[in-house]
Amino acid sequence: MKFRMAGQMSAEQELDDTDAAILRVLQRRGRMTHAELSEKVNLSPSACHRRVQRLEGAGVIRDYVALLNPRAVGRVTTVFVEIKLQGQSDEILDAFEKAVARVPDVLECHLMAGTADYMLKVVARDSEDFARIHRQHLSRLPGVAQMQSSFALKTVFKTTALPV
Numbered sequence: 460m461k462f463r464m465a466g467q468m469s470a471e472q473e474l475d476d477t478d479a480a481i482l483r484v485l486q487r488r489g490r491m492t493h494a495e496l497s498e499k500v501n502l503s504p505s506a507c508h509r510r511v512q513r514l515e516g517a518g519v520i521r522d523y524v525a526l527l528n529p530r531a532v533g534r535v536t537t538v539f540v541e542i543k544l545q546g547q548s549d550e551i552l553d554a555f556e557k558a559v560a561r562v563p564d565v566l567e568c569h570l571m572a573g574t575a576d577y578m579l580k581v582v583a584r585d586s587e588d589f590a591r592i593h594r595q596h597l598s599r600l601p602g603v604a605q606m607q608s609s610f611a612l613k614t615v616f617k618t619t620a621l622p623v
Contacts, residue, residue, distance in 0.1 A: 463582045474519070477502060479623045481510055482519070486620035491521050519614035526619065534582040536612040538589050543603045551602040577608075586610070 474482075480500040484491070490498075497507035514520045529535055544551055552570075558581065559568050567580040581597075583589035589608070595605060 469482070472621070478510060478514065478519075481507070482623045483620070485511075485520065486623075529582065533584050536583040536585050536589060537614065538581045538583060539609045539611065540579040540581055540597065541571075541607045541609075542577040542579065542600070542603055543574070543605040544576045545604045547576070547600065554601040555603070558559065558600050562592075562600075564592045 466496070477500055482497050483495065484496060493508045493511065494504045496511070501505060511520070521618055529537075530590040542555075544555060555567070555577070559565055559577070561613055564581050565579050565582060567578075569578045570576070571578050579597075581589065581592060589610075593606075593608070597603075
């Protein structure tokens with residue numbers, strides 16, 4: 460697989476099967492020790508550690524995070540919000556993007572092709588909490604002409620792991 464690596468490596472570099480195996484394992488369980496990881500990918504701990512450091516330095520591994528259980532923190536309602544803006548000027552887009560990035564309940568914001576300009580993924584405690592989020596935050600976003608919200612009834616499948 461060829462990946463364009465950021466950071467220290469400027470040219471395209473091949474990630475071999477061992478690199479891909481390391482990435483797959485770490486995406487599913489990022490808190491394991493280098494010794495545990497090295498066993499899973501059949502490398503010595505020192506060689507495994509060097510590869511992980513190289514992948515981190517190159518920007519392939521961007522960060523390590525804790526993934527929370529939404530139910531445990533009371534955020535059981537997921538709402539997808541389609542946003543249409545009043546225009547497409549850089550000023551309107553920039554103002555919207557800066558403002559939406561400050562809304563704590565918005566997990567994702569995507570600039571879209573198609574009928575909507577942006578798609579947001581919002582988490583809430585319930586429909587009443589979403590009404591509050593809508594009233595206090597979403598309805599005040601600059602440049603918004605129209606919004607359409609769709610409530611997820613059930614999460615059938617969800618992953619943070621990219622295919623490598």
